[in-house]
Amino acid sequence: MSPKVSEAYKAEKKAAILEAALHCFTEKGFQATTVDDIVRHLGMSKGVIYSYFSSKEEMYIQMADDRMNAMVSSLSEQFKSIPNASDQIHHMFERFRRQSLKDLRKWLAFHLEFMLYAARQPELIERWKQYADKALVFIQEIIEAGIRSGEFRSDLDKETVACLFWSVRDGLALQYMLTGEETDYERTIQDMEQMVFRFIKA
Missing domain, CATH: 1.10.10.60 (Homeodomain-like)
Known part of the structure; x- marks a missing residue:
């Protein structure tokens, strides 16, 4: 035995x-x-x-899911001392600024290759969606809280704003995937943060 x-x-x-x-x-x-x-x-x-x-596909999904869960758990704990929805979104942008381009490029290349691979396999697309939805829901909950508190516009659609938020993040990451300097990247994030807040603020 x-x-x-x-x-x-x-x-x-x-x-x-x-x-x-x-x-x-x-x-x-x-x-x-x-x-x-x-x-x-x-x-x-x-x-x-x-x-x-x-399979190695299952390893990737588990790895990505663990990383997402760790991020959500860590931020949820930090947000206990950051009650305002606006400050929470600012905190998210600050996290983006603190991530070096070297680290960002490593992780983006890792995810992009899998996404292209998964695009031809419906069963992997569904698994990826379950992972990605966690990031969307996390931002949706912040936006919803900001609408209730009067910090954000009452007519906002939380799903749209969550997509906008991550599209800004992912789009910038793609823009700086191969070339660009840290200072330019940080300044662009700051400009994008101001643009997002001009859209969502009450």
């Missing part, structure tokens, strides 16, 4: 596999990476990896 494996042990193994997968994805690219690459990097048998994840 094999020994019982604790939940903590399983969580540790999964985290180790995802860390190895992330390393390979960012080094070689999502499509070029194979499960064998992850096996070699981790020094773990392929059978063990498949006992936790059925």
